[in-house]
Amino acid sequence: MFKVQFMSIHARPRPISHSCTLEKTKYLLKVSADTRNLKLGKVLHGQLIKRSAESIEDVVIQSNSLINHYAKCRQMSLACQLFDRMLERNLVSWSSLMAGYLHSGLSSEVLRLFKTMNLDGTLQPNEYIFTTVISSCSDIRALEEGKQCHCYVLKSGLLSYSYVKNALLYMYSSCSDVQGAFEVFETVSGSDILSYNSMIHGLLEHGYLNKALEVLIKMVSEPVVWDNITYVTVINLCKHLKDLNLGLQIHNRIFRTGLKLDVFICSAIIDMYGKCGKIFSARNVFDGLCNHNVVSWTAIMDAYIQNGCFEEAFNLFIQMERKGVLPNECTYAVILNSCAELSSLRHGDVLNARIKKSGLSDYVIIGNALINMYSKSGDVESGHQVFSDMTYRDIITWNSMISGYSHHGLGREALEVFQNMLAAEEAPNYVTFVGVLSACGHLGLVDKGFYYLNQIMKGTGVTPGVEHYTCIVGLLCRAGLLKEAESFMRSTPVKWDVVAWRTLLNACHIQGNFGLGKKVAETILELDPDDVGTYILLSNMYAKARRWDGVAKIRKLMRGRNIKKEPGVSWIEIRNNIHVFVSEDKKHPHSSQIHEKVSELLSLIKPLGYVPRIDTVLHDVEDEQKEEYLSYHSEKLAVAYGLMIAPIGGPIRVIKNLRMCDDCHCAIKLISMVTNRKIIIRDANRFHCFKNGSCSCGEYW
DNA sequence: CTAGGGTTAG
Numbered sequence: 001m002f003k004v005q006f007m008s009i010h011a012r013p014r015p016i017s018h019s020c021t022l023e024k025t026k027y028l029l030k031v032s033a034d035t036r037n038l039k040l041g042k043v044l045h046g047q048l049i050k051r052s053a054e055s056i057e058d059v060v061i062q063s064n065s066l067i068n069h070y071a072k073c074r075q076m077s078l079a080c081q082l083f084d085r086m087l088e089r090n091l092v093s094w095s096s097l098m099a100g101y102l103h104s105g106l107s108s109e110v111l112r113l114f115k116t117m118n119l120d121g122t123l124q125p126n127e128y129i130f131t132t133v134i135s136s137c138s139d140i141r142a143l144e145e146g147k148q149c150h151c152y153v154l155k156s157g158l159l160s161y162s163y164v165k166n167a168l169l170y171m172y173s174s175c176s177d178v179q180g181a182f183e184v185f186e187t188v189s190g191s192d193i194l195s196y197n198s199m200i201h202g203l204l205e206h207g208y209l210n211k212a213l214e215v216l217i218k219m220v221s222e223p224v225v226w227d228n229i230t231y232v233t234v235i236n237l238c239k240h241l242k243d244l245n246l247g248l249q250i251h252n253r254i255f256r257t258g259l260k261l262d263v264f265i266c267s268a269i270i271d272m273y274g275k276c277g278k279i280f281s282a283r284n285v286f287d288g289l290c291n292h293n294v295v296s297w298t299a300i301m302d303a304y305i306q307n308g309c310f311e312e313a314f315n316l317f318i319q320m321e322r323k324g325v326l327p328n329e330c331t332y333a334v335i336l337n338s339c340a341e342l343s344s345l346r347h348g349d350v351l352n353a354r355i356k357k358s359g360l361s362d363y364v365i366i367g368n369a370l371i372n373m374y375s376k377s378g379d380v381e382s383g384h385q386v387f388s389d390m391t392y393r394d395i396i397t398w399n400s401m402i403s404g405y406s407h408h409g410l411g412r413e414a415l416e417v418f419q420n421m422l423a424a425e426e427a428p429n430y431v432t433f434v435g436v437l438s439a440c441g442h443l444g445l446v447d448k449g450f451y452y453l454n455q456i457m458k459g460t461g462v463t464p465g466v467e468h469y470t471c472i473v474g475l476l477c478r479a480g481l482l483k484e485a486e487s488f489m490r491s492t493p494v495k496w497d498v499v500a501w502r503t504l505l506n507a508c509h510i511q512g513n514f515g516l517g518k519k520v521a522e523t524i525l526e527l528d529p530d531d532v533g534t535y536i537l538l539s540n541m542y543a544k545a546r547r548w549d550g551v552a553k554i555r556k557l558m559r560g561r562n563i564k565k566e567p568g569v570s571w572i573e574i575r576n577n578i579h580v581f582v583s584e585d586k587k588h589p590h591s592s593q594i595h596e597k598v599s600e601l602l603s604l605i606k607p608l609g610y611v612p613r614i615d616t617v618l619h620d621v622e623d624e625q626k627e628e629y630l631s632y633h634s635e636k637l638a639v640a641y642g643l644m645i646a647p648i649g650g651p652i653r654v655i656k657n658l659r660m661c662d663d664c665h666c667a668i669k670l671i672s673m674v675t676n677r678k679i680i681i682r683d684a685n686r687f688h689c690f691k692n693g694s695c696s697c698g699e700y701w
Numbered sequence: 702c703t704a705g706g707g708t709t710a711g
Contacts, residue, residue, distance in 0.1 A: 026702070033702090064702040071703095095703040102704095131704035166705050197706045229707045236708085267708040298709040333710040365710050372711075396711050431711095 022051075022058070029065040033072040041069040056088060064092045071100025095128040098136070107136035111145055125152070127161040134167040143175035150184075159188055166194045173202025182211075193224045201233045204240060212237050231259065232268045239272040247272050263291055267299045274303025292323070298331045301338075310338045314347075329363040336369040343655040343682055345377035346573055368396045375404030378653045378680040378687055384413075398426055402435035406442065408687045409696040414439035428460055430467075437471035441478055442698070449475045470500040477507030478700055482516055498528050505534060509541045510700060517541050532563055540662075543615040570634035570656045572642050581637040584629065590641070597640040598631050605670035613663040635664050635681060643675055651678040659683050659701065669693050 025044055032041035045066055053059045063086050070079035083089070083097050094117055101109040114133045117123060125133070130153055137146035150168055158164050165188045172180035185191065185199050196219045203212035216234060226234075231254060238247035251269060254261065261269075266289045273282035282303040289296060297320040304313040317335055320327070327335075332355050339348040352370060360366055367390040374383035387393075387401045398421040405414035418436050421428065428436075433452065440449035449472060457464055469492055476485035485504055489496060501524045508517030517538070524534045535558050542550030558564075568583040581588065588594060602610065614626035621629070630636075635656050642652035660683045672679045673693035681688045689696035 030702070061702055066702090068702055090702090092703045097703095099703065126703090128703050135705070161704090163704055170706070194706050201706070227706090232707045262708090264708045269708095271709065293708090295709045300709095302709065328709085330709045337710075363710095368711060394711095400711080 022053075022062075026061065026065050029069050033065075033069040036073050038073040038075065041066070041073065045069075060086070060088055060090055060093065064090070064096055067093060067100070068096040071096055071103075074100070074104050076100055076104050076106070089123075091123055091126050091129060094123070095126075095132055098129065098132045102132055102136050102139065105139075107139040107142075110136035111142065124156070127158045127164050130156075130158055131161075131163045131167045134164070134171050138167070138171040138174040141175050143171075143177060146171040146175060147180075160190070162190060162192050162194070165190070166192070166198055169195060170198045170202070173198060173205070176206060178203060178206050178208060178211075185215075191222070191224075193227055193230060196222075196224060197227075197229050197233050200237060204233070204237055209237070209241055213241065226253075226257070228259070228262055228265055231265050235265070235268040235272050239268075239275050242276060244276040244278065247276060261289065263289065263293050263296055267296045270296060270299040270303055274299065274306045277307060279303055279307045279309065292320075292325065294320075294325050294328050294331060297325055298328070298334055301331070302334045305334060305338045305341065308341075310342050313338050327358075329360050329366050332360060333365045333369040336366075336373045340369075340373040340376040342571075342573075342578065343377045343653065344573055344578065345374075345379055345653065346576060348373040348377055362391060364390070364392050364394050364397060367393070368400055371397065371400040371404060375400065375407065376682070378408075378651075378682055378689075380404050380408045380410065380687075387417075393424070393426070395426060395429055395432070399429070399431045399435060402432060402439070406435045406439045408689065409442050409698065411439040411441070411443035411445075415443075428462065430462055430465065433457055433462055433464070434467045434471060437468055438474065441471055441475040444475075444479050446475055446479050446481070466494050466497060466500060469494050469496075470503055473500055474503045474507075477504060477511075480511065482507055482511060482513050486516060486520075498524055498531055498534075501527070502531075502533055502537070505537050509537050509544070512544060514541060514545050514547075530561060530563055532565060535563060536565060540616050546615075566658065568634040568656065568658050570638040570654050572638045572646075572652070572654050574642065574646050579638070579641060581634040581641070583634040583637075584632045588637075588641075590644075594637055594641050594644070595631070597644055598636050601636075601640060601643070601671050601674070602631060602667065604674045605667060608670050608674070610667055610670050613661075613666070616661060616663060630663050633661065633664050635660060636667065639668060639671065639679060639681075642679075643671075643677065649677075651680055653680045654682070656681060656683045659685050660688060665695065665701075669695055 025047060029041060029044050031037070032044065048062055048066070053062060063082055067079045067082050070076070070082065079097055079100050083093060086093060094113065098110045098113055101107065101113070110133055114125070114129070117125070117129075130149060134146060134149050137143070137149060146168070153159050153164055153168065165184060169181050169184045172178070172184060181199065181202050185195060196215065199215050200212050200219075203215065216237060231250065234250050235247065238244070238250060254265070266285055269285045270282045273279070273285065282300060286296065286300040297316065301313045301316050304310070304316065313335065317327070317331070332351060336348060336351055339345075339351065348370075355361055355366055367386055370386040371383040374380065374386065383404050384401065387397065390397060398417065401417045402414045402421075405411070405417065414435060418428070418432070418439075421432070436452055437449055440452060453464060453468060453472060457468070473485050473489060476482075476488060482504070485507065489500065489504065501520055505517055505520045505524065508514070508520060521534050521538045524531055535554055539551050539554040542548070542554065569580065571578050571580045579588070612627045612630050614623050614630065617626040617629050635654055638654040639652060642654065646652055660681060665688065668679055668681065668690050670693060672690035679690040681690070686697065686701060688701070
């Protein structure tokens with residue numbers, strides 16, 4: 001009440017009555033510091049100058065109060081001036097100034113001050129000084145200096161202060177020294193809730209999920225009271241573990257303890273439910289929160305996107321803007337992801353323009369999201385443009401560019417980016433090598449692939465996993481070395497999955513190795529007796545070998561297990577609309593014209609050598625009808641529609657949910673030639689860029 | 702008169 005009265009009466013600088021004692025001034029300076037009220041502090045400062053202090057000690061305390069005030073108000077030059085003019089300083093003078101620098105983002109200045117103070121030698125650092133200095137080390141990731149502080153702390157016996165212990169723990173964890181953090185955590189007695197929060201958060205951040213879970217279990221057995229931050233951290237752990245059960249238990253615990261949900265906790269819960277596939281639970285939490293901020297909006301959008309509801313995410317984006325909440329860099333990254341999933345180049349371009357206008361382009365996550373969006377929308381060149389323009393890059397940037405090029409079959413470009421990455425001294429990781437090895441596959445560079453696997457990967461300390469070995473299988477297959485691929489699989493001690501075996505099976509199909517294919521298919525069906533892809537490939541293989549009895553057998557098997565081929569769906573974005581085509585469906589308003597267009601295109605390419613692959617049609621119908629079924633494949637419909645109404649001359653971009661079939665691949669190659677158009681198709685596996693009668697995949701996919 | 706931990710992206 002006193003504060004309010006004072007501020008309303010003395011809003012502008014003027015002498016304060018003598019009844020305002022020194023004690024009161026000191027108290028008010030603390031208030032002005034804590035409320036960041038620069039003006040009030042300046043008034044008090046003026047007051048103090050006019051008054052002579054009783055003792056040297058009083059002068060020091062007054063100056064400290066002022067330094068603290070200016071430091072809290074981020075007026076570091078004023079704070080520093082006062083500090084420099086002091087004839088005598090105590091530990092509070094130093095620590096107030098240091099804390100100011102730390103919070104103003106000038107941590108290196110804190111370390112410099114600490115050195116100066118130690119050189120002087122008259123003052124021994126106390127727990128306050130260490131807490132601030134160690135926090136500064138965390139801030140600028142100065143592990144070496146942090147370790148030195150640790151030694152110093154051990155000598156001075158100040159580790160018993162929880163502030164110091166937790167600062168050290170946090171320092172090790174932010175400097176990625178999880179071992180060091182764990183040592184502090186376990187060897188120093190007395191863990192409070194902050195120790196647990198920092199420890200779990202640190203382990204989580206560096207991917208030690210099981211270790212984090214262990215600490216959580218230990219924390220549950222201790223009589224510590226959880227706070228809001230504990231809940232945020234633990235919910236995050238559930239998200240990373242994808243452990244919905246644990247998440248539900250934590251959510252329950254919040255209800256039981258009657259904790260007030262803040263926007264931090266809600267955002268974390270929304271995110272956790274979203275990543276665990278519980279979109280309705282996520283929505284409930286979102287709706288129950290009254291003070292939404294940009295983070296909670298972004299979390300709910302992402303939850304929808306994670307669950308394939310892209311349109312709802314776009315709607316939420318519009319709603320958020322209507323409420324006057326400005327999107328930030330994460331919001332754009334999330335929405336760009338949605339564009340990437342849909343291959344919505346047009347929406348992505350519009351967003352990019354808005355990002356440029358709002359000045360968010362320099363965020364690494366924005367650049368990364370744009371590279372991803374452009375690559376997945378079939379415009380890897382624009383992705384590379386973004387990449388080139390980026391001032392700061394991280395591991396995700398490099399990986400996105402490498403795998404972007406790789407998916408487009410541009411192996412040479414992918415490897416070039418990888419070389420530049422090494423030259424830029426960015427350490428490659430697990431994901432990097434998946435892109436690199438698949439690039440070798442596209443180029444058919446068998447020796448180079450093995451060189452990367454055996455030499456470069458070992459050199460960088462990345463342990464190869466099944467994804468890398470699968471790339472090697474693909475590489476051998478592509479080079480026609482099926483036997484070698486098979487023996488590689490049988491001799492490499494790794495848990496091969498269906499994806500790996502299907503790579504080999506697909507090669508058997510493409511290269512007509514019926515015997516091996518049958519064997520491989522058996523292996524896959526032992527792993528997963530319902531693998532649709534295998535049945536389809538197997539049936540296609542029988543058809544290719546003209547073994548109609550085999551085709552019939554497979555169909556019977558599929559019927560018996562009630563396995564249905566997922567319908568092929570393709571879509572194309574024209575202007576602002578997305579047009580969806582499902583194989584054999586005639587629901588599109590222009591259905592008959594589109595079918596006419598397909599027939600027209602097919603009759604144009606037949607003289608050029610197109611022969612309908614009726615042998616691959618699974619239906620029990622006459623040949624003529626089989627040909628008709630082929631012409632109703634969703635990608636043919638989408639391409640035809642694109643040629644009918646998309647802007648003349650530009651590329652046609654189509655997205656398909658499954659892999660392209662042989663027949664469509666063959667037909668669209670020739671269509672690209674007769675229409676003189678670039679046709680880019682993103683299928684479940686990769687991109688096919690058709691131009692002048694050939695495809696970027698080099699006839700192998 | 703001085704000190705610590707959290708949410709949305711890949």
